[in-house]
Amino acid sequence: xxxxxxxxxxxxxxxxxxxxxxxxxxxxxxxxxxxxxxxxxxxxxxxxxxxxxxxxxxxxxxxxxxxxxxxxxxxxxxxxxxxxxxxxxxxxxxxxxxxxxxxxxxxxxxxxxxxxxxxxxxxxxxxxxxxxxxxxxxxxxxxxxxxxxxxxxxxxxxxxxxxxxxxxxxxxxxxxxxxxxxxxxxxxxxxxxxxxxxxxxxxxxxxxxxxxxxxxxxxxxxxxxxxxxxxxxxxxxxxxxxxxxxxxxxxxxxxxxxxxxxxxxxxxxxxxxxxxxxxxxxxxxxxxxxxxxxxxxxxxxxxxxxxxxxxxxxxxxxxxxxxxxxxxxxxxxxxxxxxxxxxxxxxxxxxxxxxxxxxxxxxxxxx
Numbered sequence: 001x002x003x004x005x006x007x008x009x010x011x012x013x014x015x016x017x018x019x020x021x022x023x024x025x026x027x028x029x030x031x032x033x034x035x036x037x038x039x040x041x042x043x044x045x046x047x048x049x050x051x052x053x054x055x056x057x058x059x060x061x062x063x064x065x066x067x068x069x070x071x072x073x074x075x076x077x078x079x080x081x082x083x084x085x086x087x088x089x090x091x092x093x094x095x096x097x098x099x100x101x102x103x104x105x106x107x108x109x110x111x112x113x114x115x116x117x118x119x120x121x122x123x124x125x126x127x128x129x130x131x132x133x134x135x136x137x138x139x140x141x142x143x144x145x146x147x148x149x150x151x152x153x154x155x156x157x158x159x160x161x162x163x164x165x166x167x168x169x170x171x172x173x174x175x176x177x178x179x180x181x182x183x184x185x186x187x188x189x190x191x192x193x194x195x196x197x198x199x200x201x202x203x204x205x206x207x208x209x210x211x212x213x214x215x216x217x218x219x220x221x222x223x224x225x226x227x228x229x230x231x232x233x234x235x236x237x238x239x240x241x242x243x244x245x246x247x248x249x250x251x252x253x254x255x256x257x258x259x260x261x262x263x264x265x266x267x268x269x270x271x272x273x274x275x276x277x278x279x280x281x282x283x284x285x286x287x288x289x290x291x292x293x294x295x296x297x298x299x300x301x302x303x304x305x306x307x308x309x310x311x312x313x314x315x316x317x318x319x320x321x322x323x324x325x326x327x328x329x330x331x332x333x334x335x336x337x338x339x340x341x342x343x344x345x346x347x348x349x350x351x352x353x354x355x356x357x358x359x360x361x362x363x364x365x366x367x
Contacts, residue, residue: 013224048132050074051095053086058106064117064143068099073135090122096132097121109147164332175246176331177300179236180324184294187229187263188287191270194221195362196283214363221274222267222355229263230256240331250330254340258326261347265319268354275361294320319347 054065069077078095080086089095100118108115119136121129165172237255240246273286295301297311298320304312315321322343329335 007220009220009223013227046073047075048073048097048128049076049078049095051078051080051086051089051098052101053080053083053098054101055103056101056105058110060106060109060115060147061101063146064101064105064140065099067139067143068136071135071139073132086120090120093122095122096128097136099136171244172246172332173328175240175244176327177298177324179233179240180298180320180327181295181300182236183229183233183259183263184266184320185287185291186232187225187266188270188273188291189284190225190228191221191267192273192277192283192287193280194225195271195274196277196280199278200280215359218271218355218359218362221271222264225267225270226260226263229267230259233259233263246331248331249334251334251337254337255327255330258323258340258344258347261344261351262319262323262326265347265351265354268351268356268358271358272354272361275358294318297321298324300324316346317350319350322347 050068052065052068054061068074078089080089080098086098086100089098098118098120100120102116102118105115105117117140119133121133233256237248241248269290270287273290274283277283277286297304297307297315297318299315304315304321307315326335326340326343329339
């Protein structure tokens, strides 16, 4: 039995590696995507336009305006001449926000009275507006600290310390997540295309008349996908550490052990899709039908805690949710083996379910 499975594994690997197009697809696009998405898939707010309506000619008002203009968040500053220009600027999306400094701002600062400043945000860009609001609050806090240092009264100061990502470098968040997503994509495509490719090439009938048991065929299809996906995952990790400069603080054995369990769960899904598909085109469509919800429900784009309870329950069946938590934790936090196991055993259950379902469907389709 093992010799037959080994022969099928070698056949699958040769079929993939001998094809120049397959080699190119497996190596070049994932690396390109890792670099492109690391800079494109970001929730930072940069190169934003700020509009300023400064109705005060005093020095404190000019200092605050200059602090906002010098911030890295804003690459362009529009100076408004009156209140009538505020609404068109927001309506026409010429600026993400308007800084409104009233006429009595400097006078209130000089007399130690509370001084309010308006900050009008474009609520249509919810995520960006929330981030810009946080940056604006930070600028105001620094401004208050400068007033306090100069002997003027100032409000309470907020001292912030960021654990695990001191400089709030968004690549430290994005790149480990992309390692998970791109590894998922490769393993899913390799497995979903395996049986469909045999049907299109007309070699599937040869498998049916061979002495191979259906379970042996599935093992022979799954192991090459596991090997290729582990190698791809290694490339992603190396690129993240040495090219993208993301720190890897945790244990590599824990990372690879959890990756193997995760890939088995994804391979089960891929084999299920491949057993259903008659052509490679159908297999690719099926893979992307699974990938899009899996990414959305993984916590990559938005926190799972922000989702409604019924949707949070659905995410418990998504292996990408658990693996993404593990990879981020190992990269940035050096999480313990106990925490890794807490996220791994649900993936093991999902792997058992997906592989069993794929085996059942494959046997049924061969009857």
